[in-house]
Amino acid sequence: MTRDEIKLEVLDILSDIAPDEDLSQLKDEQSFREQMELDSMDFLDIVMELRKRHRIQIPEDDYVNLASMDSTVTYLEPLMKDIQRV
Template sequence: MTKAEIREEVLDILADIAPDEDLSNLDDSQSFREQMELDSMDFLDIVMELRKRHRVQIPEDDYVNLASMNSTVEYLEPLMKDIEKV
């Protein structure tokens, strides 16, 4: 997947987890938690959804890399480079 495809996938997951949030103005450099009302369970849902959809394993120590859209895409790119967009 490309960076743009990964970003779209993360946006899709965020839309499922927080359907009332307006994601159109999401600042990719700011923390998700600063921009959205996400709690720790929502954050775990993101990780679980990535695992379910793409079999991407994210160790708990790496959760800090999923703070913002930019850091999430950068972290996921090497893990998802060989995954085809469905």
């Protein structure tokens, strides 16, 4: 997947987890939690959805890398480089 495809995938997951949020104004460099009403369970749902959809294992110590769109895409890019977006 390309960076743009990964971003679209993350947005798709976020829209499933927080359907009432307006994701069109999401700032890539700002923390998801600062911009959205996500609690720790929602955040864990993001990790679980990535595992379910793409079999990506994210160690708990690496959760900090999923704070914003920029950091999430940067973290996921090497893990998802060989995955085709459906």
